[in-house]
Amino acid sequence: MGGSKWSFSCSLFTFLFLITGTSTQDIIFPGKSIKDGETLVSAGGSFELGFFSPGSSKNRYVGIWYKKVSRLLWSSNVSRAARSPVMQLLESGNLVVKERNDNNLERITWESFDYPGDSFLPEMKIGRNFITGFERYLTSWKSTEDPAPGEYSIRIDPRGYPQFVLKKGSEVAFRGGSWDGLYFTVNPRLEQNPVFSYDFVLNSMEVYWEYKKQNSLCVSRLLLNPLGAMQHSVWNKRKHDWEILYTTLSERCTTYAFCGPYATCTANKFPPCACLEGYVAKSTTSGDPGSVDSSDGCIRMTPLNCHCKDRFFKHTRLKLPDTSQAWANSSMSLHECEELCLTNCSCTAYATLDILKGTGCLIWFNDIDMTEFDLGGQDLYVQLAASELDRIQRKTKPKEKLKVAIISISSLVAAGLLIPVFVLYVRKKQLRKKDEEKEVIELPMMVFKTVANATDNFSTNNLLGRGGFGAVYKVVKQSGVNLISLL
Known part of the structure; x- marks a missing residue:
């Protein structure tokens, strides 16, 4: 390396992102070199470049690493030249070759972040x-x-x-x-x-x-x-x-097309694969038409018929199917997406393109695979024959009625349990009130003359002090009872 040009040979250099080190400069100029044991450090001290050996390997490699951390990060091979180049390690960890005194990163000759x-x-x-x-x-x-x-x-x-x-x-x-x-x-x-x-x-x-x-x-x-x-x-x-x-x-549900077409994979269920509503497994050994034992996937129970106004069944919390053959439009609404899908007999499903904005259209024309999440995921509308959708709705109505009945009965039972508790609470409150009234009534009643005699006609010699309710007097025994008068 030297002269007016500076190239990086694929056979000589493999640039690697790792983590640890020390040094004082962040730029190498033509004609300069770094020896084993020497390093470059980015201006803010976040990244460092030098030689290292990964694990127990005896080979030496040029690497870039987080200066205060200790783990390998990236690698790259490239060969490129510049007229008056310098190599600089940026604070982002990006190693760049650029023209001297040109700090515009849009015009760099080479950067490790490309690899x-x-x-x-x-x-x-x-x-x-x-x-x-x-x-x-x-x-x-x-x-x-x-x-x-x-x-x-x-x-x-x-x-x-x-x-x-x-x-x-x-x-x-x-x-x-x-x-x-x-x-x-x-x-x-x-x-x-x-x-x-x-x-x-x-x-x-x-x-x-x-x-x-x-x-x-x-x-x-x-x-x-x-x-x-x-x-x-x-x-x-x-x-x-x-x-x-x-x-x-x-886990296995992350494997590509693990359950096959028209089946969902749910990680916390066994078996994890299940056919979508309106579909049946191509091959099964369990006897359950909704259970999928292999990646064969599922097929429709009733074929689509474009002339009978096929419709869509909504599935929720899904990882959307493979989009490598999907069609996308960012400006359409979800309703327009549905209408477009209905006009094409090859359309199998559609979804919103951008859930943040609630706009855009994604349409599938091929078999679809899906993963079901407990939380998150997205809505997917899968096309079914109208007759099949009617059958599903008839099947789910009794379940919905049962669900409503269970909720109603649960509410009545809860109310039945709360009413006695409320009655007991009110009764206890009434008894407590009566006891308080009884205590007030049972306080000893005295006439003025008795109090005056007990305090020696409110003599100052018997005055103990004054409070918020008036004067407090010491009393003498009257018929075996000690009295205090508050006036």
């Missing part, structure tokens, strides 16, 4: 440029000690309506869902919050997703580990360790 490796940091992007075809995506390591690209990657699939996917090699292993205005439907926990903000951009030039820190003191990362699990963690200063906020791929 995230296995870690995704605030201000990084995952997505694709539609004009150039350039793609930013995460790639797992081969192992915890080998930062060579592993078999898993996280990408934005741009087909149909773009969605978040995890691939194992060239196959989709996990579908994170599409962006609904608040979060990817697989994970409601990605909703906007006081700590992180999330942004999904889709236009004619590009599609990408990024997240930012609302609190500059928060140290955060999204890591794709060698087993294909994605973990969102923050650094716990008190414990000096990463604290995992959530992990994907923690």
Whole structure:
């Protein structure tokens, strides 16, 4: 490296995001070098660049890490040149090659954030440029000690309506869902919050997703580990360790198309797969037409008939189906979406595109797979034959009546239990009032003459003092009774 040009050779350098270190400068000029044991530190001291060996490996790699933390973050290979370049480690952790004295980050020659490796940091992007075809995506390591690209990657699939996917090699292993205005439907926990903000951009030039820190003191990362699990963690200063906020791929319902078409997967149920209303399993060994034993999925009980005014059944709390072949329109209303779906015999389902604004239309023309959530998720309207929908409604009416009856009976029972309690309360209050009145009546009554004699005609010699009710007198015994007069 030297002279007027500075290139990065793929065979010589693998840039990696890890975590630990020390140094004094954040820029390298042409003709300068960093030796093993020397480092670059960003201006604010958040990130550091130097040499490291992951795990027990004896190999040495160039890496970038959080300066006060201790875990590998990202990797990248690239070769690029500039006329009068310098390399600078920014406070965001982004290593950039740029023209000397040009601080416009829009004109940088190369940046490590374009090659995230296995870690995704605030201000990084995952997505694709539609004009150039350039793609930013995460790639797992081969192992915890080998930062060579592993078999898993996280990408934005741009087909149909773009969605978040995890691939194992060239196959989709996990579908994170599409962006609904608040979060990817697989994970409601990605909703906007006081700590992180999330942004999904889709236009004619590009599609990408990024997240930012609302609190500059928060140290955060999204890591794709060698087993294909994605973990969102923050650094716990008190414990000096990463604290995992959530992990994907923690159960079978996250497996791509686990239950097959027209079936939902519910993690806390057994068996987890069940056919949608109006559908029956293609193959089953349980004898239950609604139970799905394999990924064969389900088929309609009654075929659609466009001339009989087919209608839609509403399902709630779902991860929306695969959108790689879906059609989207951001300006249509939900009613317009329904009308459009009814005019096409190939339409299978529709949903709101943006739940935050309550606008937009997503339409599916292919078989659909779904996951059901206890909380969160989205509404999906699945097309059924009119006769089948009538049958479902007739079947559910007795259940609704039973539900109303149960609620009514429960209310009556509750009222029946409360009435005796209320009567006892009123009775006890009345008895307490009578007792108080009796106590007042039973106080000894005295005439003025008796009191005057007892106080020696209110003599000052018997005056004890004065209070809020008048003078207080000491009394002498009258027929064996001590008296005090308050006047």
